[in-house]
Amino acid sequence: TQTVSQSDAHVTVFEGDSVELRCNYSYGGSIYLSWYIQHHGHGLQFLLKYYSGNPVVQGVNGFEAEFSKSDSSFHLRKASVHWSDSAVYFCAVRSANTGANTGKLTFGHGTILRVHP
Amino acid sequence: DTTVKQNPRYKLARVGKPVNLICSQTMNHDTMYWYQKKPNQAPKLLLFYYDKILNREADTFEKFQSSRPNNSFCSLYIGSAGLEYSAMYLCASSSGDWGCEQYFGPGTRLTVL
Secondary structure: EEEEEOOEEEEEEEOOOOOEEEEEEEEEOOOEEEEEEEOOOOOOEEEEEOOOOEEEEEOOOOEEEEEEEOOOOEEEEEEOOOHHHHHEEEEEEEEEOOOOOOOOOOOOOOOOEEEEO | OOOEEEEEEEEEEEOOEEEEEEEEEEEOOEEEEEEEEOOOOOOOEEEEEEEEEEEHHHHHHOOOEEEEOOEEEEEEEOOOHHHEEEHHEEEEEEOEEEEHHOEEEEEEEEEEO
């Protein structure tokens, strides 16, 4: 069983600040990790994913995430946030040990990011 | 077009009555999912179709039904709504890539009274 923990329910920053949203997971095998963003009134939108290779992956709109096997983490970062980045961010994991038609995404509870102008 | 559409956006239902939610996508994705999302909780997978094969989660097996008459369309059916079914229902689709990159619809907010 895989689990996902997003330790911060709310993060508040000012425009232009850097931000890191934390995600920790527990699973013994190979996994896929991803981040999604949900703006108010909209569906979840895929940001980025990691499976192997370079532990730092780039996503849309200047977001990046870094995988750490030793810390069991996949934190999301952005160097300079804009007010439009205010949204809910979800971390998700998927086991890589099941077939493409049998696995599922397990989501964290989400982190609400508020960016003040 | 990378849009997943859901109808209706808002649904009011009475306890004990059936509910049918609709989802469609035109991306020719082989997999379609239904999630339930309650405030301050993670989206919870209810079931998914891979092509014509339905996979339902063990803890929601008897509560939700679904049909996928063609590749583009998928419905979620609740036979007898209870108060605990009040939630946002999210539909998503994906193709290949082991389902890591899913495209979500805007959701249907179901309120059961």
